[in-house]
Amino acid sequence: xxxxxxxxxxxxxxxxxxxxxxxxxxxxxxxxxxxxxxxxxxxxxxxxxxxxxxxxxxxxxxxxxxxxxxxxxxxxxxxxxxxxxxxxxxxxxxxxxxxxxxxxxxxxxxxxxxxxxxxxxxxxxxxxxxxxxxxxxxxxxxxxxxxxxxxxxxxxxxxxxxx
Amino acid sequence: xxxxxxxxxxxxxxxxxxxxxxxxxxxxxxxxxxxxxxxxxxxxxxxxxxxxxxxxxxxxxxxxxxxxxxxxxxxxxxxxxxxxxxxxxxxxxxxxxxxxxxxxxxxxxxxxxxxxxxxxxxxxxxxxxxxxxxxxxxxxxxxxxxxxxxxxxxxxxxxxxxxxxxxxxxxxxx
Numbered sequence: 001x002x003x004x005x006x007x008x009x010x011x012x013x014x015x016x017x018x019x020x021x022x023x024x025x026x027x028x029x030x031x032x033x034x035x036x037x038x039x040x041x042x043x044x045x046x047x048x049x050x051x052x053x054x055x056x057x058x059x060x061x062x063x064x065x066x067x068x069x070x071x072x073x074x075x076x077x078x079x080x081x082x083x084x085x086x087x088x089x090x091x092x093x094x095x096x097x098x099x100x101x102x103x104x105x106x107x108x109x110x111x112x113x114x115x116x117x118x119x120x121x122x123x124x125x126x127x128x129x130x131x132x133x134x135x136x137x138x139x140x141x142x143x144x145x146x147x148x149x150x151x152x153x154x155x156x157x158x159x160x161x162x163x
Numbered sequence: 164x165x166x167x168x169x170x171x172x173x174x175x176x177x178x179x180x181x182x183x184x185x186x187x188x189x190x191x192x193x194x195x196x197x198x199x200x201x202x203x204x205x206x207x208x209x210x211x212x213x214x215x216x217x218x219x220x221x222x223x224x225x226x227x228x229x230x231x232x233x234x235x236x237x238x239x240x241x242x243x244x245x246x247x248x249x250x251x252x253x254x255x256x257x258x259x260x261x262x263x264x265x266x267x268x269x270x271x272x273x274x275x276x277x278x279x280x281x282x283x284x285x286x287x288x289x290x291x292x293x294x295x296x297x298x299x300x301x302x303x304x305x306x307x308x309x310x311x312x313x314x315x316x317x318x319x320x321x322x323x324x325x326x327x328x329x330x331x332x333x334x335x336x337x
């Protein structure tokens with residue numbers, strides 16, 4: 001009778017030790033997880049939306065080689081000239097000037113080469129009549145930041161950077 | 164015999180209490196973790212907004228901005244001629260903006276060869292205008308148009324290019 005009780009006691013003790021061990025192991029794992037989670041750096045987004053907005057505002061002010069009778073036109077004026085299919089006073093085609101300059105600006109501002117944090121971009125300039133310009137480069141990923149600029153004379157500019 | 168059984172019961176209860184306590188500790192830690200992670204996110208959002216405000220504020224401050232010199236009042240437009248004048252007096256402004264360094268780097272059109280720092284002798288055939296340079300800490304940048312007056316065949320024209328203004332500052336300014 002005594003032997004049976006002793007065996008039962010030992011078994012219960014072993015169970016308790018096992019239970020305690022499981023709790024200790026689980027708590028250590030949770031502690032490690034917690035420490036790792038709390039110590040991680042807050043993720044900084046590669047492209048901030050204000051960067052896209054400022055970029056759009058900046059390129060609209062860029063001075064091109066296209067002229068009217070008085071001065072060199074900026075990108076915004078060249079967009080209007082292209083929209084109404086006008087010709088620059090120096091004989092250049094405003095749509096060509098626009099495409100050449102914006103391709104250059106985009107290529108220098110947003111590096112989409114392998115290993116770069118920016119994976120791709122897309123620029124759309126549309127008027128009420130037609131699509132004035134569409135430039136896209138690189139990959140379109142699920143993460144993006146963009147800006148929309150609504151100009152007078154029914155011209156809209158949409159820029160999206162993918163990262 | 165009875166004593167041993169009682170001891171066992173006490174031990175069992177002790178372990179149960181320990182388990183229950185640990186459980187509540189973990190629940191508490193979990194709640195704390197969620198609250199703390201939210202706090203970190205909002206802190207980083209605030210830091211981002213602060214940086215945006217600082218860079219935009221600098222670009223649109225009277226010492227930098229184009230004002231009405233290049234047609235209509237423009238946002239994120241920096242007057243390069245004004246900045247070059249400011250560069251020569253940058254020591255007077257070392258503590259004015261509360262930043263460690265301010266640099267304006269021309270992006271487009273591309274300069275061929277090595278990027279050249281602007282001085283009064285090589286301006287405007289240069290790419291980088293360093294206004295303050297007191298080491299690098301946290302860096303924040305933004306796109307701007309860098310405008311200047313250019314003399315072409317006796318006529319003065321506005322010339323705006325694409326640049327990036329980079330501001331770096333330590334945590335003590337936040």
